[in-house]
Amino acid sequence: MKISDKLKQRAQGLCELCTTGEASTAYAVSPKNNDIVENEVALCTTCLQIIEGKEAGNHWQCLAGSIWNTEPSVQALTYRILYELKDNDWANEILTSVELEEPVITWAVSAFIKSPIHVDSNGTELQNGDTVVLIQGLNVKGANFMAPKGTIVKKIHLVADNPEQIEGKVNEQTIVLLTKYLRKSM
Ligand SMILES: [Zn+2]
Numbered sequence: 001m002k003i004s005d006k007l008k009q010r011a012q013g014l015c016e017l018c019t020t021g022e023a024s025t026a027y028a029v030s031p032k033n034n035d036i037v038e039n040e041v042a043l044c045t046t047c048l049q050i051i052e053g054k055e056a057g058n059h060w061q062c063l064a065g066s067i068w069n070t071e072p073s074v075q076a077l078t079y080r081i082l083y084e085l086k087d088n089d090w091a092n093e094i095l096t097s098v099e100l101e102e103p104v105i106t107w108a109v110s111a112f113i114k115s116p117i118h119v120d121s122n123g124t125e126l127q128n129g130d131t132v133v134l135i136q137g138l139n140v141k142g143a144n145f146m147a148p149k150g151t152i153v154k155k156i157h158l159v160a161d162n163p164e165q166i167e168g169k170v171n172e173q174t175i176v177l178l179t180k181y182l183r184k185s186m
Contacts, residue, residue, distance in 0.1 A: 001026040006037045015044035016074045018062040027051070029077045031110055031160050033128070041077045051081070060085065064094050072104045079108035116163040120184045126166060130156050132182040140175055152185065153177065 003026045015021040021044020032039035043051070050056045066078045079100060085091035100108075118126040121135055134151040153168035156177075165176050 001028065001034050001040075003042060004037060007040055007042050010037065010071070011042035014042070015047050016042045016069060016071070017047045017066045017078065018044060018059065019065060020044075020062075021046050024048075027077070029073050029080070029107065032073075032107075038071075039073055041071075041073050061090070063091075067094055067098050072101070072107070075100050075104045076107040079105060080111050083109060083112070118158045118163050118166060118179055120182045121180050122183060124184045126156065126158060126179065126182075126184055128156065128158050131185040132156055132166070132168070132177075133185050134177075134181060135183050136181055138177070138181060140170065140173075145171055147171070153182075 003023055007026050008023060011023045013023055015023050023042035024045055025043045025048050026034060026037075026040045027043045027048065028034045028039050029041060034040060046059065050059055060081060063078045063082055066074055067082070069075060069078070079095070079098075082091045082095050086095055120126055120132065126132070131152060131154045134147055134149055134153070137149045138147045138151075140147055147170045151170060153170060156166045156168040159165040159167060159176065164179050166179060166182070167174055167176055169175075170177075
């Protein structure tokens with residue numbers, strides 16, 4: 001994802017993990033997305049490539065510094081990478097030497113907890129950003145309108161802690177929809 005001016009400014013143009021490479025990517029720390037800069041970490045090409053699977057070598061020693069960054073997104077990403085390396089003494093040492101806020105740790109380790117998948121009424125897996133069709137008319141509680149059968153909902157967002165729910169915009173309003181009343185649109 002292209003880096004925003006706001007993120008570039010926060011990172012002072014440098015990668016927020018190694019603080020040496022030039023910040024070139026806005027990396028959203030899953031399960032959050034690029035909606036807001038607070039979900040993102042500015043990364044250089046080297047750090048991004050390692051996160052995506054390239055051999056790290058000694059590069060991750062830089063995490064001893066980035067763990068002290070005050071941004072929760074940077075803390076969470078750093079903690080997550082270290083957690084994967086915790087069998088190494090140096091990584092374990094960093095992990096046990098910091099005290100991060102509970103929500104940051106939860107965010108960091110969420111990557112290792114297999115969340116239940118969202119499926120539509122046919123059992124087809126749904127992803128963030130999918131387009132779905134309502135297979136029956138729905139009375140939208142609180143919004144006072146009826147969404148007829150066949151309504152197309154674009155760019156859905158999966159509700160992270162509930163595999164039976166997604167969020168989507170109907171009539172310009174973001175509402176929660178039950179996956180059993182949807183069909184994924186191909
Ligand atoms: Zn970097």
